[in-house]
Amino acid sequence: MRIAVMLSLAHFFAIGMLWPLMLPAAVKLAGSATLTLSLIFYLRHYALLRSPKSVMGLEFSDDMTCTLELRQGERIACTVLGSSVVTPYLTVLELKPHKLPEPLPPRVFPISPRRFSARSIVIMPDGVDMEKFRQLRVLLRWKWKDPG
Numbered sequence: 001m002r003i004a005v006m007l008s009l010a011h012f013f014a015i016g017m018l019w020p021l022m023l024p025a026a027v028k029l030a031g032s033a034t035l036t037l038s039l040i041f042y043l044r045h046y047a048l049l050r051s052p053k054s055v056m057g058l059e060f061s062d063d064m065t066c067t068l069e070l071r072q073g074e075r076i077a078c079t080v081l082g083s084s085v086v087t088p089y090l091t092v093l094e095l096k097p098h099k100l101p102e103p104l105p106p107r108v109f110p111i112s113p114r115r116f117s118a119r120s121i122v123i124m125p126d127g128v129d130m131e132k133f134r135q136l137r138v139l140l141r142w143k144w145k146d147p148g
Contacts, residue, residue, distance in 0.1 A: 081094040
């Protein structure tokens with residue numbers, strides 16, 4: 001639950017920093033509402049794992065493939081990128097899916113979805129079994145190599 005506390009503190013701090021600014025009250029209210037909605041979205045997705053796109057499981061193979069299992073049941077094969085961060089108190093996996101989504105017509109989505117195909121997963125020690133977390137950190141630090 002550390003991630004929930006950290007997300008909440010960061011959002012409340014941002015809201016607190018918004019109010020002393022010399023802005024109209026409507027802008028402050030709109031900013032506060034936006035930050036509150038952002039907090040709800042990220043808590044639901046990363047801390048409570050209630051979003052259909054929340055990652056519920058990871059599976060690593062010897063051929064440098066990581067398979068994500070989403071809450072909705074979908075499985076996505078990914079490559080772990082070299083920009084991943086591994087520390088004793090936090091692991092951030094940067095993953096790039098092997099199969100990119102089909103691009104939408106330019107009229108509907110003018111920015112290429114390929115640009116946003118990477119995804120991040122934040123893993124904190126209180127969210128998983130300590131021995132599994134240690135094994136994951138050892139695997140990522142010593143065995144996993146960036147294919148690029």
